Amino acid sequence: MADSKDTHVMKLSLVELAAVTPGTDKTQALEEALAAARQAENLGYHRIWFAEHHDVGSAASQAPEILIALAARATEHIRVGSGAVLLNHYSPFKVAETFLQLEALTPGRIDLGLGRATAGPVVDLALRQDRRSQPADDFDLRVEEVLGHLHGDFPADHPFARLNPRAGIPTRPEVWLLGSSGSSATLAGGLGLGYAFAGFINPDMASRALLRHRASFAGGPEGTAGYRSILAVNAVVADTDAEARRLSWSMRATLARLARTGAAADVPTVDVAARELTQAEKDTPTVIADGRWPRLLAGSPTTIRDQIEQMAKATGVQEVMVQDVIAAPEARAHSRALLAQALGVTPAAVAAS
Numbered sequence: 001m002a003d004s005k006d007t008h009v010m011k012l013s014l015v016e017l018a019a020v021t022p023g024t025d026k027t028q029a030l031e032e033a034l035a036a037a038r039q040a041e042n043l044g045y046h047r048i049w050f051a052e053h054h055d056v057g058s059a060a061s062q063a064p065e066i067l068i069a070l071a072a073r074a075t076e077h078i079r080v081g082s083g084a085v086l087l088n089h090y091s092p093f094k095v096a097e098t099f100l101q102l103e104a105l106t107p108g109r110i111d112l113g114l115g116r117a118t119a120g121p122v123v124d125l126a127l128r129q130d131r132r133s134q135p136a137d138d139f140d141l142r143v144e145e146v147l148g149h150l151h152g153d154f155p156a157d158h159p160f161a162r163l164n165p166r167a168g169i170p171t172r173p174e175v176w177l178l179g180s181s182g183s184s185a186t187l188a189g190g191l192g193l194g195y196a197f198a199g200f201i202n203p204d205m206a207s208r209a210l211l212r213h214r215a216s217f218a219g220g221p222e223g224t225a226g227y228r229s230i231l232a233v234n235a236v237v238a239d240t241d242a243e244a245r246r247l248s249w250s251m252r253a254t255l256a257r258l259a260r261t262g263a264a265a266d267v268p269t270v271d272v273a274a275r276e277l278t279q280a281e282k283d284t285p286t287v288i289a290d291g292r293w294p295r296l297l298a299g300s301p302t303t304i305r306d307q308i309e310q311m312a313k314a315t316g317v318q319e320v321m322v323q324d325v326i327a328a329p330e331a332r333a334h335s336r337a338l339l340a341q342a343l344g345v346t347p348a349a350v351a352a353s
Helices: 028-043 063-073 094-103 121-127 138-152 185-190 203-216 240-249 248-261 271-276 300-314 329-340 347-352
Strands: 011-016 045-048 079-082 110-115 174-179 194-198 230-236 297-301 319-323
Touching: 011 174, 011 329, 028 045, 028 063, 028 347, 045 063, 045 110, 063 079, 063 094, 079 174, 094 110, 094 138, 110 138, 138 174, 174 185, 185 194, 185 203, 185 240, 185 248, 194 203, 203 230, 203 300, 230 240, 230 300, 240 248, 240 297, 240 300, 240 329, 248 271, 297 300, 300 319, 300 329
Parallel strands: 011 045, 011 319, 045 079, 079 110, 110 174, 174 194, 194 230, 230 297, 230 319
Antiparallel strands: none
């Protein structure tokens, strides 16, 4: 997307759910997720993050830290991280220790993406450490505690000041906050952290949240790395607009299943999705229409490049992260390759950035 006056290339990244498709199981889905990391690196993607989803039949990525370790060892250059660790369920000390260990295994390539989410009352209860009382809404404090463990900057009289999980580990993971409502944007900015917004969940809020993060960005333990932001989108790219829209039906049907029943056993094939979706659902816009951003982008390389350029201009981001839930593995791989080509991303371009 560069011209003669601007040689900057948009950074392109991937968020991986390890989608389970018909006729496969979670073992195969996890193998394909690791293959996605290798392909993304070969294509010049900047980073790959693994999601955390609990009790979901259609996604096999429940423990991102395991996939991070495996993917980091299977690749050489691409950054690898979590999208995201759901910090509301876990001990900040344990999270910090885990990602410091990942950083020690693969120095300079680990991202710690932090988020918060509920997975329904039963899953939340199963994950809860203390079931005798209702959980506190203390996400901000948990984030600060993670940073305290990573950087050793607790006040001298703090009980955790004596802890040193950093011993023998000279580098630190890069910390990001992830959000879909905009509520974490100011927190991330004030702490000098990178911020990634899930535009595929709440596209109407994307521009406001990312601009809010930029306006509030300040220094801090992570501030020396400079301002960083990511717009995450759900995108399907194919040789033609019509084929891309057709491939997008698998994700749309998955979302429809979740909306109807709260569960999805797998990501359906296009043919199954075609039978399940109404015509109105099939005709839902997959490009910006009347100023409204879609939850799911679909189109040819030229179409998707144009859409991403518009979104990047509106949000000020220099990196886009793609979720590409496509039932057919070959079509997913082709979509990733087409997108990299459309945005001018190559391994050499990433190395230069």
